[in-house]
Amino acid sequence: MEPSFFYGAMYVSYAVGIAFAIAAFVIAFLLIGTTLTNTFIAIVLTMIVFMPIIIRLSRNIWINLFFRYDPTLKNQTA
Numbered sequence: 001m002e003p004s005f006f007y008g009a010m011y012v013s014y015a016v017g018i019a020f021a022i023a024a025f026v027i028a029f030l031l032i033g034t035t036l037t038n039t040f041i042a043i044v045l046t047m048i049v050f051m052p053i054i055i056r057l058s059r060n061i062w063i064n065l066f067f068r069y070d071p072t073l074k075n076q077t078a
Contacts, residue, residue: 005062013058020050 024046029039047054 009059009062012062016058
């Protein structure tokens with residue numbers, strides 16, 4: 001892999017992280033009705049807990065923008 005692949009995945013990771021943070025905000029502040037301090041803590045904890053999932057998901061999204069999975073290539077040898 002070239003280094004620019006990981007730079008692109010980093011930008012996708014930012015967008016996916018923002019989506020997780022907004023979801024945590026909506027759940028904590030709007031649905032449950034916690035204070036802003038508790039909502040901030042919920043967002044930080046969500047980002048820490050889901051960090052491995054966010055990183056892997058962002059790499060998969062970024063690579064799938066350029067390459068498609070071809071199951072027929074699985075059985076071929078190089």
